[in-house]
Amino acid sequence: MTETEAIFALIALFEREGYARTEPPVLQPADVFIDLSGEDIRRRMFVTQDAAGAELCLRPEYTIPVCLQHLGDRGHEPSGYSYGGPVFRMRPNESGEFLQAGLESIGRTDIPAADAEILGLALEGLESLGGLSYRVKLGDMGLLNGLIDALGIAPAAKRRVIRAIVSGQGIAGLSEPDGASQQEHAGLLAAIEGQAPQAAKAFVEDILSIAGIARVGGRSAGEIAERFLARAANRTGLPDRARDVLERYLAISGNPDQAAEAVKALARDAGLDLTAAVTVFEERTGFMAARGLDVSAFSFAATFARNLDYYTGFIFEVQNSSRDDGKPIVGGGRYDGLLEHLGARAPIPAVGCSFWLDRILGRP
Structure with a gap:
């Protein structure tokens, strides 16, 4: 089975279950992904500009574009979407252009049932592509x-705890920060400590702009702001x-x-x-x-x-039992905070998943 054939098979399954196919534009506003995922995503995106100088990127994934499209078309009305097509993201030892398929359930309030449905359809879709052990x-x-x-x-310590867990360091990675390094810029660090990440980042970028600083040591203002946020979080220990x-x-x-x-x-x-x-x-x-x-x-x-x-x-990953690299072949989860970040008046429940077709079908 080719990747294109796999997309058609998955979309047919998802549409039968009420998830209508959608295809957001390949060109997307870059700032949305950077604001939500941090400056690190910039290094993995393919970025360009439009005629007015606005920064655009080739679609690095589907979830954010589908949510933006949903807000424009349906607002808070519940809807289910399926998709399949190319995404563009730099990946070590893997192609930067690859095909993804997936589905998103937006607006359903029966959260446990919706979570189970997404996982169930993910596994049903995976099994429809062949006898893969997972x-x-x-x-x-x-x-x-x-x-x-x-x-x-x-809040600042909470973000630090979650970063340590995600990085694999666990609580042992929360060593006490070096006091001397925290004395420098102590006023700025105190000003942003405890603020929401987006507000703190905007504050630091405003300070740098007022000072006429665009880049330092090759880092952009956004990247510098991210470093200040990390240092502010490190000021807070755990009882x-x-x-x-x-x-x-x-x-x-x-x-x-x-x-x-x-x-x-x-x-x-x-x-x-x-x-x-x-x-x-x-x-x-x-x-x-x-x-x-x-x-x-x-x-x-x-x-x-x-x-x-x-x-x-809820978050989940499905891994190929025959692969030893630990990379997911399907991944998903619940992201009830995303649509509010994108402009919704209030949080909207949402859950979905994506298929890495190159990994499923045996490409490295």
Whole structure:
């Protein structure tokens, strides 16, 4: 099966399930991706300009373009979308132009059922492409965020904790910052500490603009702002109790039922109320089982997280059992914060997934 044939097969499946095909423009506003994903994405995008000098990029993924299109066409009205086509992103040892397919469910309020449906369709779509052996890895940003909030960890430290988890360092990576390095620019760091990332970044960029600074050492104003944000986050440490509870949470793994019991035991022992997040987690597992999915074969890992503010709940990856590089062949999750970042009047529930067709069909 070719990648094009795979796209047609997946789209046919998704359309039968009510996910209408959409095809956002290949040229997209670059600033949207940079604002939401940080300056690091700039180094992986293919960037150009229009006649007026506005910065554009070749579509690096589908989720943000589909959400922008949804806001323009449907607003808060629930809709389901499927897609398939080229995306453009620099990847080490892989092609910078590759085909992706996927689906997005936007606006549904039955969150656990929608999560289970997306995973179920992802696995059904994968199986329709051939007898591939795979393993399913689950995570939950709702559990992690709920735990951090219940511990009373400040926003700046919360971002630092999540970055450490995503990087694979864990709580051990939260070493105390060097005092001398924090004295320099202490006033600016204090001014942005605790601010929302976008507001803090805009503040730093304004300061640099007022000072007439465009680039320093090859770094743009945006990149400099990102470094200040990281340094501001490093000013905040973790109390011993919070560190101990987080370390115990990050040790949790197993199938979803085992993980839920471990999280409930942790909450009881630590005197924390995680009822809302655990309830969604268990309801989702129930809907997965009701769809005929073998949840006992799925692997939950508390260390599995994503370092983007708009991921708010369920996340998953499907990996090819015969590949040893750990790269996902399907990945997705819940991103209830994204559409508000893109201009919606209020948060809009949303969940989706994407297929890396080159990896599925055997290309390196």
